[in-house]
Amino acid sequence: MKDDDLSRVYAINGEVAHREIEGQILILRPDDNFLYTLNGSGRLIWQGIVKKKKLSAIIKNVSKEFGLPEATARQDVLAFVSELEAKGIIL
Amino acid sequence: MRNDDRVITLCVGGFPGTNRSLLNLEKTTGLTRHIVLRGSEADGADVKFYIELLREKKPTCVLFGGWSPVYDVFLKSIRSLKTEAGVYWTSSPGQVDISEEAEYMVSLINSRRIKHRIFANGELAKALSGVSHNVKHLPDTLLFPGDDVIKKPKGKKDELVFSLFCSPFEYKRKNVFNTLLALSMLKRKYTLYLNGLSKNRFYGNILKTLGIRYRDFNWMTDEKYQTVLGEVDLGLQISFAETFNYVAAEHIVRKIPVMTSRMVPALDCMPAHIRNRLVVDDADCASEIRDKIEYLTGEADRLHYLGERMHAHLKKENERRIGQAKKVLKSIIE
Numbered sequence: 001m002k003d004d005d006l007s008r009v010y011a012i013n014g015e016v017a018h019r020e021i022e023g024q025i026l027i028l029r030p031d032d033n034f035l036y037t038l039n040g041s042g043r044l045i046w047q048g049i050v051k052k053k054k055l056s057a058i059i060k061n062v063s064k065e066f067g068l069p070e071a072t073a074r075q076d077v078l079a080f081v082s083e084l085e086a087k088g089i090i091l
Numbered sequence: 092m093r094n095d096d097r098v099i100t101l102c103v104g105g106f107p108g109t110n111r112s113l114l115n116l117e118k119t120t121g122l123t124r125h126i127v128l129r130g131s132e133a134d135g136a137d138v139k140f141y142i143e144l145l146r147e148k149k150p151t152c153v154l155f156g157g158w159s160p161v162y163d164v165f166l167k168s169i170r171s172l173k174t175e176a177g178v179y180w181t182s183s184p185g186q187v188d189i190s191e192e193a194e195y196m197v198s199l200i201n202s203r204r205i206k207h208r209i210f211a212n213g214e215l216a217k218a219l220s221g222v223s224h225n226v227k228h229l230p231d232t233l234l235f236p237g238d239d240v241i242k243k244p245k246g247k248k249d250e251l252v253f254s255l256f257c258s259p260f261e262y263k264r265k266n267v268f269n270t271l272l273a274l275s276m277l278k279r280k281y282t283l284y285l286n287g288l289s290k291n292r293f294y295g296n297i298l299k300t301l302g303i304r305y306r307d308f309n310w311m312t313d314e315k316y317q318t319v320l321g322e323v324d325l326g327l328q329i330s331f332a333e334t335f336n337y338v339a340a341e342h343i344v345r346k347i348p349v350m351t352s353r354m355v356p357a358l359d360c361m362p363a364h365i366r367n368r369l370v371v372d373d374a375d376c377a378s379e380i381r382d383k384i385e386y387l388t389g390e391a392d393r394l395h396y397l398g399e400r401m402h403a404h405l406k407k408e409n410e411r412r413i414g415q416a417k418k419v420l421k422s423i424i425e
């Protein structure tokens with residue numbers, strides 16, 4: 001993903017059911033039979049996506065909250081959103 | 092979950108057979124949506140998630156797989172909705188020690204909160220319809236793989252592969268000991284594929300003592316299982332009791348013949364000339380099992396021919412079962 005893409009704002013697939021319960025994000029895809037659970041940084045990234053934040057803002061937030069260098073946070077966030085996108089959870 | 096999902100099937104993860112059955116039901120009928128409950132804690136996060144979702148989606152019916160105390164929470168939560176509750180029972184009376192399940196079954200039959208009482212076992216449904224209302228038989232349905240994953244004939248093989256797959260708590264019901272005794276009397280070369288049996292201390296010793304040549308893959312992922320299944324020439328499922336026997340069906344849908352007992356309904360649809368070759372009259376007779384294996388493996392093309400014919404018959408039967416399952420589900424939806 002190029003640096004320009006860091007301005008990208010993802011949306012959650014409307015067919016995906018999701019809730020935050022007891023500090024965990026629980027996700028059910030339309031064609032899955034079990035829940036995905038997000039904790040820690042995954043939860044933080046998800047909250048950023050829900051709030052329609054740009055990727056750059058999400059990266060900054062992860063970097064700040066988890067005390068990570070921004071380059072590391074960027075790598076983690078991009079890998080994570082790529083996975084969510086590949087699974088059709090975010091668009 | 093989609094808004095048009097009118098029948099939600101929900102099952103705790105600890106019932107693999109019931110989950111498999113309900114997943115197949117979703118895929119073959121398109122009339123249900125199945126969800127697997129990983130935890131069984133009433134106050135667990137996934138339970139809360141699904142309860143909120145059910146309240147939001149208001150399906151026509153929630154069909155619980157088997158019975159688990161955690162379902163009580165769901166029953167309470169859907170009481171205020173117009174959602175009906177049902178239970179899908181997969182065990183047959185002889186499959187497990189029913190005394191362990193009898194208490195649940197009786198409470199379900201008498202429960203006013205459970206409207207639909209659905210059984211995978213036709214005889215159980217027939218018998219209980221006299222004492223309870225809304226009792227239905229919902230047959231198991233199967234997913235047939237595409238030709239790309241179906242076993243290809245390999246010509247004559249000196250050493251055939253037999254399979255004996257079952258869960259650790261099923262060894263007695265699956266008649267494992269008689270099957271091993273039969274194999275120990277075989278003259279031909281073979282390898283027996285297992286999924287954990289040799290790890291059991293007692294059966295490990297029996298395998299060794301009887302000189303059974305085996306490969307144990309232990310408990311397999313579905314992907315691994317499909318690969319291993321592709322190498323099998325003959326399945327062995329000479330059970331004392333079964334509701335359906337998915338393992339037998341999983342062989343047949345890949346054109347792999349399976350030897351069974353009379354108690355395996357997966358072979359009920361086979362014509363007499365196939366049943367005579369593959370169904371053992373006396374499951375408690377190791378020499379009869381041996382004789383049948385020797386006959387089946389006596390000619391190179393026999394297993395291939397039987398695999399093809401069994402596949403065709405099961406496919407036809409599966410279409411009938413899907414039709415019947417759709418009828419039952421539509422009676423709930425409408």
